[in-house]
Each structure stands twice: as structure tokens, then as C-alpha cells.
Amino acid sequence: MIISFHYNIGNQGIFHNSIMFVKKALFAVPNSKSLPIGLVARFSSATGDIGVTVNDKTGVATVKLQRAPVNSLNTGFLKNIESTLDSLEKEKARGLILTSGLPKIFTAGLDILELYNCTTESLTTFWTQLQSTWLKLHATSFPSVALINGHAPGAGCQLAMSCEYRIMLGPKYTIGLNETKMGIIAPFWFVDTMIDTLGPRQAELALTSGKLFTSSEALKVGLIDEEVGSEEEGVAKAEAFLSQYATIPGTARKLTKLMIREKTISNLVKNKDKDLKNVIDLITSAQVQKGLGLYLQSLKKK
């Protein structure tokens, strides 16, 4: 039995409400004992750009990014992702599957419209939100899987690398930090995350060339953990990965994860202002603005 309804993700507890709703629904249905175990409740954000499905049996939340046309990350969308993560923490989710509800695109990375023709003020708001959302995702208490069911350039790759396990749908899509191709530089915490994922040698090769890897190339260098042929297979693999944690004490798991990620996390926490200054200096320069304008035009001309 699947129960679907819309709900505003905000400060209210989505799990509590889902479970209350599911319980009410159960009691409303005659012969409820014969219902299959593992009810599923669905929610979407107020703006509809994020869909959340919670499996009531496993406690695993599937978060679908669905900001058409390409899931580009602007301030509002990043804020909604952060609120969703906050709700999942509050309600003690047992796992996260981060994926896309759009065809062909996991996320197109940062919304270039937030960088092009921006003011120092708007860029500050945007970048501060990006830092904050990333820190939440990188340090979740619950285990996380990115189910990369479409292209994942730039910050799309960064979001995926921050999950603990990456499963990518092959063979058509690409993933990578492509900043140098656009004439810009990946921020140090993107670089740190890529080094953590690939090791320094492969990270240097990937970052300097702005390489976008196919799924099979990504598998070879360790940018993804598994390549699948269908979304169904991806979901099954993601659930299997998360299910191994059902018997591992949560605090031990979380502290171990944080110990391993601590250096990268604290590098950003300690240097947030410096990072912001770097971004403002680079992005507002006339040369980079010109490059971003041409890049946007090339995307629109296609």
C-alpha cells in the first residue's frame, strides 16, 4: 500500500507526521493487519522542487531533486535541500538515497545565473547557503547514497561525492568537477573532497583538465562505487548498501564517519570567510564574468 500526499518541508517533523499519517491510515483501513509491512509516505517541498519518500519499515528517505529543467542549484533550492536534511536529522532517518526526479540530469551543478551578473551581496547570500548545505550533507548522522541517474557536472559531482556511496546509471551520463573548462577554479573544499574520493594523483588529473567522466571511467578511478543498467537496479543496490547499517550502532558509525571527514569539514568551517572572499574576487572579475556570459550563451544556443 502506498500513501501519497503533499506536505510542506519546513521546521515541522516530516517523519513524525508521516508516521502519524500512516498510523491514522492504517487504523482507517479494515483488516489492517493484512497490509504489507513497510508503508511508504511521500512528501514534497512547498515549492515542489524536492520530493521526499520515507519507507516506514526501514526508515530510509529517498530525496528526489526536481527543479526543472536541470536541477541547477540556486539559493532557494539549496535552502530547501538543507531544510530537508534538517528534518531527516530531527526525525532520525536511518538512511538517505539522494537522486533526481528529472530525466537525464542528476544536477547541472551551480545555477550559473547566480554567478553571472551577480552583486557582491547576492553572491554572498548564495555562497554562504552553498557552504551551509554542503556541510550538512557531508556530515549527516545517517548513511547516504547518491543514486546518480543523470549528468552530474560541477557542484552536482560535489553533492554526489559527499554521500557515502555512489551508484551511477550507465552508460550515457557524465560526472566530474569541470570548473577549469569554464575558466574558473574549484573552491578548496571541492578539491579536498575530490582528493578524499580519488586520492591526490587522480584528483589532480581530473581537476586540472576539468574532466567529465563517463560512468565506466568514473568506476575505474573510484569516483563512483557501482554502475547500474536501470534505476530499479540502482534503488535495489542503494537499499542493500544502507541495509548493512541496520545492525551497526548509529553513534559508532557516525563518529567514525566524522573522524574520517573531520579534516575536510574543519578546513571549510575555519576558512569560510576566506573561501567567500576568494569566490567574490574571482567571480566578480570582468574576465570571469565575460567567460560565464559566453558559457551561458553556448548552453542556450544548443
Ligand SMILES: CCCCC/C=C\C/C=C\CC/C=C/CC(=O)SCCNC(=O)CCNC(=O)[C@H](O)C(C)(C)COP(=O)(O)OP(=O)(O)OC[C@H]1O[C@@H](n2cnc3c(N)ncnc32)[C@H](O)[C@@H]1OP(=O)(O)O
Ligand atoms: C586564487 C584562489 C582562487 C580560488 C577559487 C575560489 C573560488 C572559485 C569560485 C567559484 C567556483 C564556482 C564553482 C562552480 C561549480 C559548478 O557547479 S559550475 C556549473 C557546472 N555545470 C555545468 O557546467 C553544466 C552546464 N550544463 C550542461 O552541461 C547541460 O545543460 C546539461 C546539464 C548536460 C543538460 O543538457 P540538456 O541538453 O539536457 O539541457 P540544456 O543544455 O538544453 O539546458 C536546459 C536549460 O538549462 C540551462 N542550464 C543548464 N545548466 C545550467 C546551469 N548550471 N545553470 C543555469 N542554467 C543552466 C540551459 O541554459 C538551458 O536553458 P534554456 O536554453 O533557457 O532552456
